[in-house]
Structures are given as structure tokens and as C-alpha cells.
Amino acid sequence: MPRPRRKLPRLAVPRLLRGSGGELDLTKAAIPAFTVTMAIEMLALRRRPTVDPRADLGPQISNVDRPAGYEVKDTLASLAMGVGMLSIGLVADRALTPLHERLGQALPARLARLGTRRGSVVGAIVAWDLLYYWQHRWGHEVRLFWASHVNHHSSERYNLSTALRQTWTGALTDWVHWPMFLLGYSPQQVARAGQLNLLYQYWVHTEIVDRLPGWAEYVFNTPSHHRVHHGSNDEYLDRNYGGIVILWDRIFKTFTPEGERIRYGLTTNIDSFNPVVIAFHEYAAIWRDVRTARSAREAAGYVLGPPGWAPAEPVAVRA
Numbered sequence: 001m002p003r004p005r006r007k008l009p010r011l012a013v014p015r016l017l018r019g020s021g022g023e024l025d026l027t028k029a030a031i032p033a034f035t036v037t038m039a040i041e042m043l044a045l046r047r048r049p050t051v052d053p054r055a056d057l058g059p060q061i062s063n064v065d066r067p068a069g070y071e072v073k074d075t076l077a078s079l080a081m082g083v084g085m086l087s088i089g090l091v092a093d094r095a096l097t098p099l100h101e102r103l104g105q106a107l108p109a110r111l112a113r114l115g116t117r118r119g120s121v122v123g124a125i126v127a128w129d130l131l132y133y134w135q136h137r138w139g140h141e142v143r144l145f146w147a148s149h150v151n152h153h154s155s156e157r158y159n160l161s162t163a164l165r166q167t168w169t170g171a172l173t174d175w176v177h178w179p180m181f182l183l184g185y186s187p188q189q190v191a192r193a194g195q196l197n198l199l200y201q202y203w204v205h206t207e208i209v210d211r212l213p214g215w216a217e218y219v220f221n222t223p224s225h226h227r228v229h230h231g232s233n234d235e236y237l238d239r240n241y242g243g244i245v246i247l248w249d250r251i252f253k254t255f256t257p258e259g260e261r262i263r264y265g266l267t268t269n270i271d272s273f274n275p276v277v278i279a280f281h282e283y284a285a286i287w288r289d290v291r292t293a294r295s296a297r298e299a300a301g302y303v304l305g306p307p308g309w310a311p312a313e314p315v316a317v318r319a
Helices: 031-045 072-103 107-111 120-141 142-155 160-164 170-181 187-202 212-218 223-229 245-251 277-290 297-305
Strands: none
Touching: 031 160, 072 160, 072 187, 072 277, 120 142, 120 170, 120 245, 120 297, 142 170, 142 277, 142 297, 160 187, 170 187, 170 245, 187 297, 277 297
16 A cells, blocks of 8 residues: 655745745745845946936937946835835735635635636736736826836836835735636735736846847847836837736737837936835825816816826917
């Protein structure tokens, strides 16, 4: 008779590396890798002539040939935003987990049970990535959601530390991924898919990697594609929203390839390295605009309209 297999003991996860459900949080576990890869990138950039990000080099000088590199205050601001995201995110996750569990107990979830089927891991990653595309797109098209996302675009440099410049108010769009709970994915599966998505996007924030082979550029989000997304040039605004794959942008007609040199940052930069200003400046701007609104409709436009929305000026009528 074959002996029964002994189950291997589960390794204890240190409290600092746990998610809201007690499982390993891959984002926290990757912090040493973030540190090492940023150091490697800094060393690699020393071999290339870096330039001021606001320098006008002409459209034909690529960002890979003349990268913007690192700047101490900018990097520290990005790291502070990353620490804030992890700290606030832990509290938000604990508060939202009971709701996620209730959604998982709803009738559609009990019927679908996608989280218990073969290939559930891949299914969760694909589902998260598709929903992330829309979360990301709405984060550029709806001003309230832009207020949560704008901090990630506030740096005028583009390096691995920029990937850590994350929102402190991500819970604002938590609802975008609720369909996954309704389809039977557990809170742990949804969280893991989100962590993998975020970790994938870390490496695309760099100017030391040029274009990849054609098939990879067609299917996946790459440094070239994501550099475009961070551009403030008119032709690059609101393009390339994909997380892991760029196929969603090709399908929904929001894809633009990298062409002329990219200017990073915002169309109107905030010129601040204060993490609190970076995190909340657009919320403050929305509040200022709402206070000047002449009607509830105008107030709604300032909050839910696209960034930069303004009411039409009344047309003067000649007597």
C-alpha cells in the first residue's frame, strides 16, 4: 500500500508582509527587489548622458538615447507616495474585505464559481487586467477619479521609482473590480491578481529599455508603450492604458506607438515634492471649482466631467 503523502507545513508569513486576509502580500515582499533594481538602473544611467526633463532636444532625440534619469527630491517623493499607498491600502483593504466577502456570497457568484474552476489563476489575472484597463481609462476621463490617479503622472522624470508613486485613495475605484467577486473569485484571488498586475507594471517604468521584439510589443504593455502613457505631449495624452497586455488598447482604439520624444509630467506641472500636495492637489482644485459653480449641474461637471472641463460661457445676444 502506498504511503499517504505528508502535507508540507505552511511557512509562517511575517506580519509586515501579510495582506488583509493574512496571506503573503507580493507587493510588500518585493520591496527588496525594488531597492536592488533601482540601484542597478541608477548605475546603468550613469553610462548615458542624462538631461533636464524640461530641456528641448527636438522630437527626434529619443528618451532612451537621452534619458531624464533620477533626481533626489523627485525619487524621495515617489518613495514616500509608495509607503503611503501601502499603509493606507492596508487599512482600506481591511475595511473593504467584509464587503468583498458578501459579494462573493451573492447568487451570481454561487452560480459561476469561476474561482474554483481549472485555470482560475489565469482567469483572475485576465479578468483583473481587463477591468484595470477601464479603471485606468476612467481615471483619465472622469475628474474625480483623475484626482486619485494624477499623482502617478506628477513626476517629470521616468524611472523605476516613478512606478512607486501610487495613489493614496485607490479605494475610490474599488468598485470596478466587484464583478470578479460576483463571478466567484475569492477576495484572496482578486487581491493576488491585483498584486501581480501592479508588480508587472513596475518594470515598464524605465528609459533604459528600448523596444522589445515585435510580437512582445504587439501583445504586452512594454516600457515603450508606457512611456507614451506618461507623456504630456498632445498626441500622447490619454493613450495606452493597458496593465499587463496592450491588446485592450488595440481593441478599444486607445493605442499610440512611441514616436517623437516624450515630455513627462502633467500639462500643467505642480512643481512640488511634498507628498501631501502630490496626493491631494487635484481634490483641492475640484473643491475650489465647485465653490464657484453657479448651479448643481456645473458642480457635477467639475466633479464628474473630464479633467479641464469648464462650463460654456453664455453667448451674448445683441439688442
